[in-house]
Amino acid sequence: MxxxxxxxxxxxxxxxxxxxxxxxxxxxxxxxxxxxxxxxxxxxxxxxxxxxxxxxxxxxxxxxxxxxxxxxxxxxxxxIALVLEFESEEEINNIYERLSKEGTVHMELQDTFWGAVYAKVQDPFGVIWDLNHTKG
CATH class of the missing domain: 3.10.180.10 (2,3-Dihydroxybiphenyl 1,2-Dioxygenase, domain 1)
Structure with missing residues (x-):
């Protein structure tokens, strides 16, 4: 991160x-x-x-x-959500997979119009995580 x-x-x-x-x-x-x-x-x-x-x-x-x-x-x-900015697509993919396994996905991991890969996941404890990897 x-x-x-x-x-x-x-x-x-x-x-x-x-x-x-x-x-x-x-x-x-x-x-x-x-x-x-x-x-x-x-x-x-x-x-x-x-x-x-x-x-x-x-x-x-x-x-x-x-x-x-x-x-x-x-x-x-x-x-309130906590935003994590990732260094690579591999890193964001790994964290997304782990969080979504037992969490609730609010927005699937996807390419965005702002030039990033992004997802929003709520973990089993109610914490909302915004995952972002800016491409380029």
Whole structure:
């Protein structure tokens, strides 16, 4: 793995408000904001202005943020995932296989439009893992 797991916070349409709040509280920087409307991805009506992905940084503090998508509901306990960035496709394949064996797959391991191999798996203990390997 490339580095420590990164917290990924998901909100139900309030990601912009949360980012503004964190910017004020921590005096940090909001970066790489992409809305669902910006993405080359089919989105439900009314989602164009919701945040698909954004980053927040202040010193060593680094968070990723998005709004929920489609039927995904956000409740305390399922709105935080840990993101792992992998060095190789072999490494992500091995971890995905092990996690999905006893876990619940939320998104199958697949190529993405952002140039990565990605999957989302919830382990048997309720922890949600976003697995990502950026190609190239």
């Amino acid at each position: 490339k580095h420590q797991a990164t917290p990924y916070l998901t909100f139900d349409g309030k990601a912009k408000e949360a980012l503004a709040y964190y910017k004020e509280v921590f005096e940090g920087e909001v970066m790489n904001v992409q809305t669902f409307g910006d993405a080359d991805f089919p989105t439900p009506p009314g989602y164009d202005e919701r945040i698909m992905h954004a980053q927040f940084k202040k010193g060593a503090l680094f968070l990723m943020v998005s709004d929920s998508f489609g039927e995904q509901s956000v409740t305390p306990g399922n709105h």
